[in-house]
Every structure is written in structure tokens, then in C-alpha cells.
Amino acid sequence: MxxxxxxxxxxxxxxxxxxxxxxxxxxxxxxxxxxxxxxxxxxxxxxxxxxxxxxxxxxxxxxxxxxxxxxxxxxxxxxxxxxxxFKILGASWAIHRVLCRRLELSSSTTLDSVKQALASRKESDPTASVRLVTCSEGNWGRAVARMAKYYEIPATIYVPGFMNEYTRNLIRGEGSNIDLRVLDGSYDDTIAAVQHEAETDSSALMVMDTSWPGYEEIPGWVTEGxxxxxxxxxxxxxxxxxxxxxxxxxxxxxxxxxxxxxxxxxxxxxxxxxxxxxxxxxxxxxxxxxxxxxxxxxxxxxxxxxxxxxxxxxxxxxxxxxxxxxxxxxxxxxxxxxxxxxxxxxxxxxxxxxxxxxxxxxxxxxxxxxxxxxxxxxxxxxxxxxxxxxxxxxxxxxxx
CATH class of the missing domain: 3.40.50.1100 (Rossmann fold)
Incomplete structure (x- = not known):
């Protein structure tokens, strides 16, 4: 063996x-x-x-x-x-649940209704905008970017330096609202960067498919998805x-x-x-x-x-x-x-x-x-x- x-x-x-x-x-x-x-x-x-x-x-x-x-x-x-x-199955459901919670809506609210609520919130109070933040080695980041495009909100996606340019461009290609940040180091290093961003910016909604003590509900929604x-x-x-x-x-x-x-x-x-x-x-x-x-x-x-x-x-x-x-x-x-x-x-x-x-x-x-x-x-x-x-x-x- x-x-x-x-x-x-x-x-x-x-x-x-x-x-x-x-x-x-x-x-x-x-x-x-x-x-x-x-x-x-x-x-x-x-x-x-x-x-x-x-x-x-x-x-x-x-x-x-x-x-x-x-x-x-x-x-x-x-x-x-x-x-x-398959990643968009977990990403879409988790992002939907996160946005519904931020907007104080039921999880049964339709995608279009959540999108309308986000637009109304931004129009009435520009400082209340939301932004998705995550890290990825490819498919997860692209799925989050696709959902950000559907909801017409920005997303910041950290990727490790070993990701090739072809894969980076696939994520960038999901829309002009995508901020792709390339870090030298491992996937675990990008997790740390996302954690820091979520802690220091109230508009950042961290959506990850991995969990650690104190961050388990959203990854649980990913698994549900x-x-x-x-x-x-x-x-x-x-x-x-x-x-x-x-x-x-x-x-x-x-x-x-x-x-x-x-x-x-x-x-x-x-x-x-x-x-x-x-x-x-x-x-x-x-x-x-x-x-x-x-x-x-x-x-x-x-x-x-x-x-x-x-x-x-x-x-x-x-x-x-x-x-x-x-x-x-x-x-x-x-x-x-x-x-x-x-x-x-x-x-x-x-x-x-x-x-x-x-x-x-x-x-x-x-x-x-x-x-x-x-x-x-x-x-x-x-x-x-x-x-x-x-x-x-x-x-x-x-x-x-």
C-alpha cells in the first residue's frame, strides 16, 4: 500500500x-x-x-x-x-439565511423579496450597506460571487497565492462588484484575513463553509444547503x-x-x-x-x-x-x-x-x-x- x-x-x-x-x-x-x-x-x-x-x-x-x-x-x-x-448549493442557502437575518426577514422570504429589501435599505440609508466576505480556493469563491451578483451587493473574496490566474479570472468574471484579494500563503492564512475583516468592518458579512469555536451557525447553513x-x-x-x-x-x-x-x-x-x-x-x-x-x-x-x-x-x-x-x-x-x-x-x-x-x-x-x-x-x-x-x-x- x-x-x-x-x-x-x-x-x-x-x-x-x-x-x-x-x-x-x-x-x-x-x-x-x-x-x-x-x-x-x-x-x-x-x-x-x-x-x-x-x-x-x-x-x-x-x-x-x-x-x-x-x-x-x-x-x-x-x-x-x-x-x-456543487458549491453554490451551500453558498446560496447560507447567504440567503445571513441576509434574511440582517434584514429581519423570515428564511421563507423569496430571493426577489430579499433583493428588493436590500435595495430599499440602501436607498433609505446608504451607510447601512452590506458586503459579503469570504475566502476560497476557487469554486466556493465563485459561488459567493455569483450570489452577490444576484443580490446586487458587493463581495470581497480572499484567495491564496497558489491559485492560478485562470481561476482568479473566473471569480473576477462574476461581476464588477467583486473585490478579489490575493494573499501569499495557505488557505488557512486567507481564513485569518477574512476573520480580521469581519471583526473590523460592520458592513462585512462573513460567509464561510468552515467553522471554528464561536463560528458555527453559518457553516451549518452551508451544510443544510x-x-x-x-x-x-x-x-x-x-x-x-x-x-x-x-x-x-x-x-x-x-x-x-x-x-x-x-x-x-x-x-x-x-x-x-x-x-x-x-x-x-x-x-x-x-x-x-x-x-x-x-x-x-x-x-x-x-x-x-x-x-x-x-x-x-x-x-x-x-x-x-x-x-x-x-x-x-x-x-x-x-x-x-x-x-x-x-x-x-x-x-x-x-x-x-x-x-x-x-x-x-x-x-x-x-x-x-x-x-x-x-x-x-x-x-x-x-x-x-x-x-x-x-x-x-x-x-x-x-x-x-
Whole structure:
């Protein structure tokens, strides 16, 4: 089994880890269904957004045959409301809730009514303007920028220096109201900059998809926003399997953890379901926290899987992921790139970027290197690979 080296941020300690960790804290029993209720208000809100529509669930029959599963599906998030990523689901709902709270409106208020209230507020009192502030490695920032354009309010978005100019320009292209600020340093450094801005400017509304002590409500709304995607998958799987109720193996990428938090929460209704997480070897912050038994910030490196290049796991995601993740897997850039190429050429219409293709790498690794999901069990299981981004520009890894 392949290995990778991890450096702890606070102590500088270097450790070598294997690519697969069967979670020692995993609680096999399912959780009460009442804890995972999907609020229809979230999906009702998303239906108001321009270009609303369900994204495609692709069937991958040759991979199902290769690995011995009943079905393997890939949820393709390459075109969500006209953006190449699922992130706008969480960003839109969280921003809606933040603005409703600032305007003292109910969360059931329509998008157009919130927009009108913002305009009226600005007209009556120009000093009462609001501005969205966040940080991003790409897709999250673009989603926040898109929502700022919808509501006709400004947004300030901090990005780390390793973000390429192509991605920066995609964010800038969302509108003239976007102030993009590039910082030398890591993603964690941009978090600190956003925190400082929110503390020193009353007009700044901090909207983040990661949490820390004292900042948990808004990231919780982000996770709620992703429930629309989970509801779609449930309907689509039932349709594809003609109503069969089979256990699900869900494979989800992990950055700060808000997306994986939604996936684990959803599938933990039954103990027969299993969730596998995947991270790049350059930033396995959640997997390392599992090794250590607590949130453990790490130093991150360069990776084509930019959306997962995060050094610290969100505090509200951590206990859910710790208890509900079956296995944590790391993949390298070449492995991810090879799967991007495979999916592009072997399956018509599948559009997966590096973070999305990494889920297939992780599934294959677990099936090849571990017997924890036995071949007999696989015959009656459905796999859902969550491809969280479409293809995009990146520097080819060595060996490609």
C-alpha cells in the first residue's frame, strides 16, 4: 500500500501514513432518521435560482462489473446553476439565511423579496450597506460571487497565492462588484484575513463553509444547503434501480469538511450504508485528525485537487465525520489525473475534474487493498461517486 508524509502545523512533527485508514472511531450503528430530515424549504429556495435543474446521475456499468458492485453511479456536479461545481448549493442557502437575518426577514422570504429589501435599505440609508466576505480556493469563491451578483451587493473574496490566474479570472468574471484579494500563503492564512475583516468592518458579512469555536451557525447553513443534492440523488438512484432499496457506498471528497458532513449525515440513517472520504496526499487534514483522534491542523502542499487543499477540519463537521466515516483514503495527483482522463474518454457526457475523479481512485484503492467491503457484500450494494466539479485547467502532474 502506498504511503505519504504529513507535517503537523503546530508542532512540526512529521509522520508517515498509509493511503487507507479504516476509521477506528467508526460507529457501525445508524442514527435516527429524524436527525437527517431534509428540509423542503431548502430545495424550494434553490428552485428560485436562475438555471435551476437537477444535475445528472451517470451509470458506470463497466466499473460496477470491474469491482463487483450491483451499480456504480457518478453524480455529475459540473453544471449546477450554470457553475462548474456543487458549491453554490451551500453558498446560496447560507447567504440567503445571513441576509434574511440582517434584514429581519423570515428564511421563507423569496430571493426577489430579499433583493428588493436590500435595495430599499440602501436607498433609505446608504451607510447601512452590506458586503459579503469570504475566502476560497476557487469554486466556493465563485459561488459567493455569483450570489452577490444576484443580490446586487458587493463581495470581497480572499484567495491564496497558489491559485492560478485562470481561476482568479473566473471569480473576477462574476461581476464588477467583486473585490478579489490575493494573499501569499495557505488557505488557512486567507481564513485569518477574512476573520480580521469581519471583526473590523460592520458592513462585512462573513460567509464561510468552515467553522471554528464561536463560528458555527453559518457553516451549518452551508451544510443544510447541500441537502438539495442529497434529495436529488435519492430520487435518481431509486429511478435507476427501479425502486430497489440497496445499501449505498458513498464516496465524497473532503476539504474543510462541510460537504462530507452533509454526505455522512444523510447516509448514516442506516448502518448498512458506508461513506468513504478522499483527500489529496498534499492535504489529508481529516484523515490525519482520525489518526490523532482530534482535529489536527497540517501543512499543505500543491495539488491539482485545489478544492481539497485545506489544512484544518471544520469543528462542526469533525464529530460527524469521526463517528460516521467508514474509511479515509488519500490519492496523489497522477492518480486523480488518470481518472479524469479515463472518465472523459470512456464515458460519454461525464465531466469530472480532479476532485471529482479522485472518488473513483479511492473506491478502487479500498476494493483492491482491503477486504473490509467483501466481494459478497458488493453484489448487493450501490456506489455513488460524488464528482463535485467539472473539468478545468490545471498543470499536468509529473508522469502524465
Amino acid at each position: 502506498s504511503t505519504h508524509e504529513v507535517t503537523h502545523l503546530e508542532t512540526g512533527e512529521k509522520v508517515t501514513r498509509q493511503a487507507i485508514l479504516i476509521n477506528p472511531y467508526y460507529k457501525a450503528e445508524g442514527q435516527p432518521a429524524s436527525q437527517h430530515h431534509i428540509d423542503p424549504e431548502v430545495e424550494d429556495f434553490h428552485r428560485q435560482l436562475p438555471a435551476y435543474g437537477e444535475t445528472q446521475l451517470h451509470s458506470l456499468p463497466s466499473i460496477a462489473t470491474e469491482l463487483g458492485f450491483a451499480h456504480v453511479f457518478l453524480k455529475d456536479e459540473s453544471s449546477r446553476f450554470g457553475l462548474p461545481s 447541500y441537502s438539495t443534492l442529497m434529495a436529488e440523488v435519492d430520487r435518481q438512484v431509486v429511478d435507476h434501480t427501479k425502486g430497489q432499496q440497496l445499501p449505498v457506498v458513498a464516496v465524497a471528497s473532503v476539504g474543510v469538511g462541510s460537504w462530507a458532513h452533509s454526505v455522512v449525515s444523510h447516509y448514516r440513517i442506516t448502518a448498512n450504508n458506508k461513506v468513504i472520504t478522499v483527500e489529496p496526499v498534499a492535504a489529508p487534514s481529516f484523515k490525519e485528525s482520525l489518526h490523532c483522534g482530534e482535529i489536527t491542523p497540517i501543512k499543505t502542499g500543491d495539488t491539482i485537487m485545489n478544492g481539497m487543499n485545506c489544512g484544518t477540519t471544520s469543528t462542526i463537521a469533525w464529530p460527524v465525520l469521526r463517528d460516521g466515516t467508514f474509511a479515509a483514503v488519500t490519492v496523489n495527483d497522477l492518480e486523480s489525473h488518470d481518472c479524469v482522463y479515463e472518465l472523459r474518454h470512456d464515458y460519454v457526457g461525464v465531466n469530472a475534474g480532479p476532485c471529482g475523479a479522485a472518488t473513483l481512485v479511492a473506491l478502487r484503492k479500498l476494493c483492491a487493498d482491503r477486504g473490509d467491503v467483501s466481494s459478497e457484500d458488493r453484489k448487493n450494494m450501490v456506489v455513488v461517486l460524488f464528482s463535485t466539479e467539472g473539468r478545468r485547467e490545471y498543470t499536468l502532474p509529473a508522469g502524465a
